[in-house]
Structures are given as C-alpha cells and as structure tokens.
Amino acid sequence: MSKFDNDLYEQMIKDVLYDAIYVVGRPNSGIAASLRKYGELLLRKLVNKGEGENLTLGAFQYDKEAKDIISRVDTPDKRFAKAFESLRVLGNIATHTHDLRSFSDQDIASLHDHVRDIFTLLFVHFFTREKSYKFGNHAEVGATFSILPPEIRLRVLRALYEKDRGNLAVLDKLSLVLAKTEGIKAAMDLLGKRKSDLSRDVYEELVRRAKNAVETIRRNGSLYQTFEEAKELYLEVGPIKEKTEVAADFNSLMEFVYLGRKVEKRSIVERQVSYITVNVVEPV
Known part of the structure; x- marks a missing residue:
C-alpha cells in the first residue's frame, strides 16, 4: 500500500x-x-x-x-x-x-x-493508537504539541481527558490551556473537580502553574492564536530530534498540519523566553 x-x-x-x-x-x-x-x-x-x-x-x-x-x-x-x-x-x-x-x-x-x-x-x-504513544510518555512530544494554536490544543486535550481522566499530563496541559484561553476560573473549576483525587502537593502544583500562565499572559500578551502566527516558532524549534518511531510519526503529523500555512511574523522567537514555566516552554 x-x-x-x-x-x-x-x-x-x-x-x-x-x-x-x-x-x-x-x-x-x-x-x-x-x-x-x-x-x-x-x-x-x-x-x-x-x-x-x-x-x-x-x-x-x-x-x-x-x-x-x-x-x-x-x-x-x-x-x-x-x-x-x-x-x-x-x-x-x-x-x-x-x-x-x-x-x-x-x-x-x-x-x-x-x-x-x-x-x-x-x-x-x-x-x-498504542500505549507507547500515550500523551505524557514523551517530554519532547508534549513540548512540541504546545506549539499548536491554543484552540486546537484545547480541543485535543478535552477529548483526551474524556477518554482518560487519570492521565495527569493531560490534566496539567488542559488546565494550562484553559487558563490561557478561558481564564483562571475555568482552570480552577476543572482542578477543583479533581481535588479529592489528587495529592495535596500535585493539586497545589497544578494550581500554581495555571495561575502563572494567566499572569504571564497579563504581562506579555499571547504568543499566537493561529497556525500562521505559530508557524514562525514551529520552524525555529524544528522537528523532535529523538530517534524513535513515536517521534518520527509526531514530526510527520506536525509537519502536515503546518503545510501550506503562511508565516505571520510576531517576533515570537525573541519573546518566548518570557513563557518558560518550570523549565518547559508553554506557548500561549
């Protein structure tokens, strides 16, 4: 075939x-x-x-x-x-x-x-598709996923959350993108529903990260909203360098969704340092 x-x-x-x-x-x-x-x-x-x-x-x-x-x-x-x-x-x-x-x-x-x-x-x-592809299993995949426009990330994470509410990586990223797109109340509502399922330390860390995301946007504004605005950063970061089948397949998917999109420059590459949260770049 x-x-x-x-x-x-x-x-x-x-x-x-x-x-x-x-x-x-x-x-x-x-x-x-x-x-x-x-x-x-x-x-x-x-x-x-x-x-x-x-x-x-x-x-x-x-x-x-x-x-x-x-x-x-x-x-x-x-x-x-x-x-x-x-x-x-x-x-x-x-x-x-x-x-x-x-x-x-x-x-x-x-x-x-x-x-x-x-x-x-x-x-x-x-x-x-397979257990090895599960969200959260590969740090580089999760970081590169964050280069997608926030609306796409929100839709994907909501769908993944409905399928596996026990995945803390999904809960973390979902609360972050909710904070960035719908405000801290939406993120806190989500985390509040899960508070009894989480340890105190995990809950407080997720809340802290969500609040930090909102504060970062308040200070610096959003990095991008569309594929065109995000493509500058996507091209700068480049494909995942990890030599695994998961990385290769994810690189192919990310390349595909950006094919044909024009670059709308917003000086994202110079500004992204302001969005580093807990050693992970969290684009908005």
Missing part, C-alpha cells in the same frame, strides 16, 4: 489552502469546494493512504480503516464523523450544478470549524 507522503502532497496542500484561505475576494462557493478537497487530504493523512490509493471523501464511510479509526476515537455526539460528512455534503453542493444554493459567511465558518474538528481527530488518534 502506498503511504501518505507529506512531500508528495505539499504542493497540492499549498494550492488548496491558498484558494481556501488566502485568496482575497474568492466566492464562498469556491472556498467551500476547496475545503472539501482539503478534507479529503486530511482523510488520507488519517488513514495513511497515499498516491494511487482509492480513497475519496464521498465514500469515506465505506473505508474500513477510516471507519475503525473514527468509531474508536469519536465523541458521543459523533463530532468527527459529522465533520467529514458536512465537508462532503457542502463541498459537493459547491462543486456540482444540481443545487443553486448560495453559501453564507456562516457556512464557511462552520466548514472551517469542521476542519478544526478533524485536526483534533488526527491528534487524538495519534495519542491513543
């Missing part, structure tokens, strides 16, 4: 994202068609099927590997399956001629949200 190769699909991804995100004034129907194509590329990455392999968004529900992965990690409300289906349905309407409906800005915002759901799926699948 031909496996998905980031290098081979790089130009296609650049073209698709250019049309979907960066072209000024493109009709919403064209954006919807491009996002459908990007959804199909996301599906190929998920099941690791490359050039020449028969796989389309129109028939994803009949692909055994896709069905197995999605059913294994999907949320109770089937959010991941619905994301692919929505991209397929609206993308088909935008591509074909039997339906004359127009596409609103809200339609496009919804499609972008479905793409974010599928990004979440890719990372949840990565961290749950």
Whole structure:
C-alpha cells in the first residue's frame, strides 16, 4: 500500500489552502469546494493512504480503516464523523450544478470549524493508537504539541481527558490551556473537580502553574492564536530530534498540519523566553 507522503502532497496542500484561505475576494462557493478537497487530504493523512490509493471523501464511510479509526476515537455526539460528512455534503453542493444554493459567511465558518474538528481527530488518534504513544510518555512530544494554536490544543486535550481522566499530563496541559484561553476560573473549576483525587502537593502544583500562565499572559500578551502566527516558532524549534518511531510519526503529523500555512511574523522567537514555566516552554 502506498503511504501518505507529506512531500508528495505539499504542493497540492499549498494550492488548496491558498484558494481556501488566502485568496482575497474568492466566492464562498469556491472556498467551500476547496475545503472539501482539503478534507479529503486530511482523510488520507488519517488513514495513511497515499498516491494511487482509492480513497475519496464521498465514500469515506465505506473505508474500513477510516471507519475503525473514527468509531474508536469519536465523541458521543459523533463530532468527527459529522465533520467529514458536512465537508462532503457542502463541498459537493459547491462543486456540482444540481443545487443553486448560495453559501453564507456562516457556512464557511462552520466548514472551517469542521476542519478544526478533524485536526483534533488526527491528534487524538495519534495519542491513543498504542500505549507507547500515550500523551505524557514523551517530554519532547508534549513540548512540541504546545506549539499548536491554543484552540486546537484545547480541543485535543478535552477529548483526551474524556477518554482518560487519570492521565495527569493531560490534566496539567488542559488546565494550562484553559487558563490561557478561558481564564483562571475555568482552570480552577476543572482542578477543583479533581481535588479529592489528587495529592495535596500535585493539586497545589497544578494550581500554581495555571495561575502563572494567566499572569504571564497579563504581562506579555499571547504568543499566537493561529497556525500562521505559530508557524514562525514551529520552524525555529524544528522537528523532535529523538530517534524513535513515536517521534518520527509526531514530526510527520506536525509537519502536515503546518503545510501550506503562511508565516505571520510576531517576533515570537525573541519573546518566548518570557513563557518558560518550570523549565518547559508553554506557548500561549
């Protein structure tokens, strides 16, 4: 079987994202068609099927590997399956001629949200595929994961937390990103619910880290919010140097989600020293 190769699909991804995100004034129907194509590329990455392999968004529900992965990690409300289906349905309407409906800005915002759901799926699948891939098992993976935009991190960590509430690494990172995105109250509400399950020292350390994250943002502002803003730091940090299968697979996934994204410079590299918390860089 031909496996998905980031290098081979790089130009296609650049073209698709250019049309979907960066072209000024493109009709919403064209954006919807491009996002459908990007959804199909996301599906190929998920099941690791490359050039020449028969796989389309129109028939994803009949692909055994896709069905197995999605059913294994999907949320109770089937959010991941619905994301692919929505991209397929609206993308088909935008591509074909039997339906004359127009596409609103809200339609496009919804499609972008479905793409974010599928990004979440890719990372949840990565961290749950085998025990050796479990979140928290590899320090470099956890640190590099923090280079993702905060909204993506929040979605992934919430999904992982629902699957394994005993994973302290997930709880730590989730409380941090909640503090950074929704405020200290959200983080304290989460930690308060777990207080009786944790030792006093662990609870107090998690609270301290969450409060430090909020204070760092108050002093310095956020480093980035989007892939475009985060890419400068991603390129500076580079791939994980650890020579393991887990590191290689994570490097490939991180490279994939940043393919085709433009760099929006915000002097992140010079500012990141302000975000060092307990010897770990915690981007915002």
